[in-house]
Amino acid sequence: MNRLTDHLIVISFDCLSSLDFPVIKNLPHFQELLERGSYCANVESIYPTVTYPCHATIVTGNYPKRHGVVNNTFLQPGRVSPDWHWHRRHIQGTTLFDEARKAGMKTGALLWPVTAKADIDYHMPEIFANRPWQHQIPVSLMNGSFFYQLEMNRRFGHIRKGLNQPQLDDFVLESALHTIKTKQPGLLLIHFTDLDTQRHYHGFSSEEAMDALKRHDHRLGRILTAVRESGTAEHTTIVALGDHSALDETTGVQLNVLFREQGWISVSPKGKVTSWQVYCHSCDGSAYIYIRNKNDQNLQSKVHEFLLQLAKEERNGIEQVLTADEAGALGADPRCSFMLEARPGYYFKEILEGDFLHRVTKEDVRDKRYTYACHGYSPKKENYSTFFAAAGKGIRPHQEIPYMRLIDEGPTFARLLGLDLGDTDGSVIEGLLKGEGE
Numbered sequence: 001m002n003r004l005t006d007h008l009i010v011i012s013f014d015c016l017s018s019l020d021f022p023v024i025k026n027l028p029h030f031q032e033l034l035e036r037g038s039y040c041a042n043v044e045s046i047y048p049t050v051t052y053p054c055h056a057t058i059v060t061g062n063y064p065k066r067h068g069v070v071n072n073t074f075l076q077p078g079r080v081s082p083d084w085h086w087h088r089r090h091i092q093g094t095t096l097f098d099e100a101r102k103a104g105m106k107t108g109a110l111l112w113p114v115t116a117k118a119d120i121d122y123h124m125p126e127i128f129a130n131r132p133w134q135h136q137i138p139v140s141l142m143n144g145s146f147f148y149q150l151e152m153n154r155r156f157g158h159i160r161k162g163l164n165q166p167q168l169d170d171f172v173l174e175s176a177l178h179t180i181k182t183k184q185p186g187l188l189l190i191h192f193t194d195l196d197t198q199r200h201y202h203g204f205s206s207e208e209a210m211d212a213l214k215r216h217d218h219r220l221g222r223i224l225t226a227v228r229e230s231g232t233a234e235h236t237t238i239v240a241l242g243d244h245s246a247l248d249e250t251t252g253v254q255l256n257v258l259f260r261e262q263g264w265i266s267v268s269p270k271g272k273v274t275s276w277q278v279y280c281h282s283c284d285g286s287a288y289i290y291i292r293n294k295n296d297q298n299l300q301s302k303v304h305e306f307l308l309q310l311a312k313e314e315r316n317g318i319e320q321v322l323t324a325d326e327a328g329a330l331g332a333d334p335r336c337s338f339m340l341e342a343r344p345g346y347y348f349k350e351i352l353e354g355d356f357l358h359r360v361t362k363e364d365v366r367d368k369r370y371t372y373a374c375h376g377y378s379p380k381k382e383n384y385s386t387f388f389a390a391a392g393k394g395i396r397p398h399q400e401i402p403y404m405r406l407i408d409e410g411p412t413f414a415r416l417l418g419l420d421l422g423d424t425d426g427s428v429i430e431g432l433l434k435g436e437g438e
Contacts, residue, residue, distance in 0.1 A: 003418035004394030004433060006235035009180070009188045010413065011223065012058070012112070013216050014051060015196035015375065016242030017204075018042055018385040023213055029221035030389070033240055037391025038399035038432050045244045045379040045386050045406045047330045048283035052085045054243035054406060055113040055191070059096040061410030061424030063331030068092040069114055070333035075281050075290060077265070078273025078352060086127040086143070088118035096410055097187060099419040105186030108179050110172050112189040116143035122179050124149050124172075126191065128163075136162070152178070166215055169194040173219045177226040184232055187417065190223075192216060199246045200371040237393050237416055241409065242386035246375045247285065252349040252358040253317040253342065255280035255287070260352055262306070267352055278303055280340075280350060285377030287348035288327075289338040300337060307338060317346030317357065320378075330378070331425070347374045396434050404429050 016024075021041045024030040046057050046064060048071065056069040064070040069090055073082040088095075091114055097107045101119055108122035109115050116125040123144040129136045141149050152175040160171040169192045176190050195212040202208040220240060227233050256279065259265045264278035277299060281288040289307065291299060304321070311318040320341040328334030342348060349358070349370070364370035377384060388404065391397070394416050407426030414421045415428045 001415070001418045001420060004416045005237040005392065007184065007186055007188075007227075007232055007393075008237045008239070008413060008416055009223065009227070010058075010190065010239045010241070011220065012055065012189070012191045013195055013240060013242055014191065014193045015199050015244060015246050016216075016240075016387050017245035018387055019204075019245065019383060020213060020242075021387060023210070024217065024387075027214065027217035029217045029224060030240070032224065033220065033238065033389050033391050037238075037389060037395050037397055038401065039387070039389035040401035040404045040429075041385075041387055042403050043242070043386045043388050043406060044403070045384075047327075047332045047378055048286045048376045049244035049379055049384075050283050050376045051196070051243060052113045056085075056091050057406050058241070058243065058409050059112075059189070059413075060091065060093060061407050061414070061421050061426040062093065063407060063425050065328055065331055065334055066092065066425060070335075071281065071283050071288065073281075075279070075288075077276045077279045078267070078271075081130055083130055084128070085114050086116040086125065088115055090114055094421060096413055096417075096419070096421065097189065099414065099421060100187040100417060103417070103419060105417070106183065108183060108185040108188040110176055110179070110189070111168075111191040111193070113191065115189075121145065122148050122183050122185060122188075124152060124175060165194045165197040166212065169215070169219065173222060177222060180223065180226045181230045184230060192219060196246075199373045201365055201368070203372040204246050204248050206372075233392075235393055237390060237395055239388070239390045239413075241388045243406070244375045244379075245384045245386055246373045247344060247377060247381070247384065248373045249285075249342075249345050249347045249371070250360055251317060251346045252351070252360060252370055253287075253346050254349050254351040254354065254356055254358060255289075255340075256350055256352050257354060257356045258306075258310075264303075265352065271352065273352070278337075280348060281336075282348040282350050283376040284347045284374040285342050286332075287340045287342075288333060288336040289340065290335075291337040294335075294337060304338065307340065314343065315357070317343050319343040341378050347371075347376070390432060394434055395432060396438065399431055401429060401431055 052072045053064040076082040111126040125144040156174040161167040198208040198212040322339040327339035360370040
């Protein structure tokens with residue numbers, strides 16, 4: 001398969017929404033990208049619309065039920081800080097960066113989710129020190145490119161302030177610029193989370209979120225400049241995309257409190273889960289309900305009726321109760337027993353004690369126990385799509401794609417690079433790509 005480009009840079013602006021289009025189209029560097037290239041302001045994400053499943057979908061072209069990353073975190077009942085799907089091994093099947101390496105391309109990834117321990121040349125994985133005895137820098141070094149990360153930390157580590165934003169994205173930006181200029185990989189994946197962080201802790205349309213959009217425009221401009229300075233501009237495709245949108249919320253729905261009252265979860269005096277039969281595993285705007293013994297039809301029926309009764313009252317915050325088959329048909333985890341969709345203004349928490357419904361306070365948000373906005377909701381919700389733009393080699397200019405899906409991005413990237421992801425859920429967006437002779 002012929003390559004349409006020599007260098008593909010994919011920039012993921014986490015939580016970039018279609019609703020941001022009226023703003024970013026007037027920011028200078030997004031405007032430059034839009035004037036040079038093509039875009040879609042109506043990209044349907046996947047279910048659940050959370051970061052790790054979304055980014056696994058972008059590089060595979062498949063729904064979560066096929067690539068296996070069905071939530072950000074693992075099902076670890078009662079754990080205060082569950083482990084995330086950090087590692088490449090959690091993705092089933094091949095990926096864009098795997099196929100690029102097989103084809104002999106140099107690859108890079110900066111804080112791209114679900115890549116820890118991946119075979120990537122210039123690699124700074126997104127992974128947290130999640131144990132008391134761990135330190136962030138050694139954890140990152142051992143799960144990515146050791147000497148490359150040492151060099152990036154030596155050059156730019158002074159910018160970072162732990163995981164705080166916007167300093168983290170500024171560190172990632174400087175690392176990306178250096179990589180573009182000195183390494184010139186065939187595929188470079190970059191993940192920025194500044195906007196997502198501001199929306200969680202200040203609200204979707206907050207001043208802080210709008211400031212993050214402006215910072216992202218500046219970051220995009222720095223990348224465009226670095227590509228020009230590297231001498232590869234005529235041979236490079238640049239993509240700016242979002243993974244999901246977000247919605248404001250005010251109330252946490254804490255179903256495990258009720259499950260504990262029903263005797264389906266047992267907790268020690270110190271608050272540790274000692275046993276469980278039924279558990280609510282949050283995806284923020286949606287939630288998986290897992291029954292430990294899925295063959296227990298009697299319990300299955302009891303739980304289903306219990307959830308349906310709760311959903312009858314709007315104040316309980318449950319908009320829809322899906323069966324496992326219905327969840328699977330939407331691309332989510334078919335191994336769950338049920339999946340719940342939250343009503344607008346609500347989201348799910350895995351809290352085990354306290355009130356079933358918790359009204360979020362400023363103190364909660366300040367202490368990062370709760371948020372003011374989140375995602376994870378059904379991609380079918382109104383005004384809840386994300387964004388995609390591409391410009392450069394192999395891209396037709398001045399095309400407005402009316403609708404596409406997140407699952408279509410991976411196959412489209414593969415076509416640009418002359419790669420094959422195999423049988424995918426998504427399809428190539430032919431209208432974006434130049435044909436022979438164009």
